[in-house]
Amino acid sequence: MTVELDETRVAAARRVFAEEPRVEVVHGDSFDELAQRAPFDLLFADGGSQPAAIVDLLRIGGRLVNDDVTPVNLLPADSPYREHDPKRELFFGDPRLVAAEAVLPDLHNSLLVGTRVR
Template identity: 40%
Template sequence: MTGGATAIPEVQALVRVLATGRDVAELGAAYGETAALLAETARSVVTVELDPGRVAVARERLRGIVNVELLEGDAYEQLRGRGPFGLVFADGGRPYDWEAVLALTEPGGLIVKDDLSPGRPVEGDVVREFLLRDRRLAAAEILATPELAVIVASRLR
């Protein structure tokens, strides 16, 4: 039903751990599956989805979960002026506006970028160049599976 739109279980487990005790923003709620898991460990979750059909499914799934807020629309518009957040799960909203994502992240907070092909060079890859090279961040690229990499970055200042 979700047609590959939901983070894989390995990534869900990772962000669920990293969300512990944090205020979380998720860019791209899709059907709300990962938001529901994040809510189990996070202090609060704000999740944003552009697609109205997906929002409707997510709204049903997230109904009654008191620490989740589901917003409909463009994540950058909806989250402008919100936060800062202890974890930003950047899982929708291409092309990513990394300065906006950074602005949403509190110092010491984390950014997670899902769904990367492993083994690609940093140079020429706008996602990797920002997250792995920007001096305001400390970051690591890790394999969630042999075929899928994730970058976890912390905001230093």
């Protein structure tokens, strides 16, 4: 399933998956909608920084993935993310997650992957 707030994007996603009965496209707030269906084996969080409560929605052994993360060495010297980076703080700071950062082959984007271990 995928959850999206924006109606135009919901309609576009429904068109893309019209022939795929395994994919449910839900219009609404991800936390409200996902909480009703938890726990999950995989959550791909594509809507920006996530609160720690997203980890509650994972099964033990389940994975949280976040894309479009700028590798630290590409952050400008004065970037506020050097001091306070909500995405990395969740993945590497939440004691329930064991996490890794994978820099993609373009060297300009990272993926954060966290496995819920407790």
